[in-house]
Amino acid sequence: xxxxxxxxxxxxxxxxxxxxxxxxxxxxFWVSGNQMPGPDAVLSPNQGACRxxxxxxxxxxxxxxxxGPFFRDIKTRxxxxxxxxxxxxFKIKLPPGSYSVFTKERSGLYANLFDQYNNINPVxxxxxxxxxxxxxxxxxxxx
Numbered sequence: 001x002x003x004x005x006x007x008x009x010x011x012x013x014x015x016x017x018x019x020x021x022x023x024x025x026x027x028x029f030w031v032s033g034n035q036m037p038g039p040d041a042v043l044s045p046n047q048g049a050c051r052x053x054x055x056x057x058x059x060x061x062x063x064x065x066x067x068g069p070f071f072r073d074i075k076t077r078x079x080x081x082x083x084x085x086x087x088x089x090f091k092i093k094l095p096p097g098s099y100s101v102f103t104k105e106r107s108g109l110y111a112n113l114f115d116q117y118n119n120i121n122p123v124x125x126x127x128x129x130x131x132x133x134x135x136x137x138x139x140x141x142x143x
């Protein structure tokens with residue numbers, strides 16, 4: 001009887017762990033050109049961008065080399081990558097934790113958001129939830 005109860009408990013907990021789904025989903029946008037407001041300004045809408053999205057363990061400025069708007073030599077561990085679709089949307093399963101999110105560009109890895117602790121483009125994944133992340137690639141924008 002104890003063996004049966006133990007087996008049922010193991011199967012139940014295994015199903016709960018397998019059914020827990022969490023990660024990151026979002027959309028990548030490309031913005032470029034003159035974005036200055038004005039009476040005759042015609043601002044182009046954000047366009048979805050197909051990019052490789054890279055998820056690293058939480059990364060601070062001390063963990064990477066920044067050259068202009070791009071990052072290189074990330075010292076934290078690469079956790080996952082995903083390719084965004086043509087409209088920029090992406091979804092990736094991740095274990096709960098804190099991460100930094102970059103896009104891969106020709107000149108390096110790109111991220112343009114930072115928190116008060118100098119972490120680069122941070123996101124927190126909570127158990128059983130998908131966190132939303134909007135990524136705006138805007139290094140060719142004129143303001």
